[in-house]
Amino acid sequence: MTEEDKKLLNTFEGKLRHFMYLYEEQQKENASLRQLLAEKEVEIAELQNSRKELEAMYTNLKTARIISINDDELRDTKQRLAKLVREVDKCIALLNE
Numbered sequence: 001m002t003e004e005d006k007k008l009l010n011t012f013e014g015k016l017r018h019f020m021y022l023y024e025e026q027q028k029e030n031a032s033l034r035q036l037l038a039e040k041e042v043e044i045a046e047l048q049n050s051r052k053e054l055e056a057m058y059t060n061l062k063t064a065r066i067i068s069i070n071d072d073e074l075r076d077t078k079q080r081l082a083k084l085v086r087e088v089d090k091c092i093a094l095l096n097e
Contacts, residue, residue, distance in 0.1 A: 001009075
């Protein structure tokens, strides 16, 4: 083996070691990212379950509110709606003049 071949071989070995180091660093980074991804997926699943529970609670609350309306509230609401309808009718009559 000539002196130039030895230099080339040493250069090749140095570059090979460097690439092996870079490969190991990439493997560590990939493992870290996979762990982070798994944690985020768990967090997303927990948040989705929480959202579903909150939606169910909201639906139950709306149902309870509808059931709890008493006659006085219903009468007051009807009166307010009738008043609004009369006001709209007046406005339409003014526009038609």
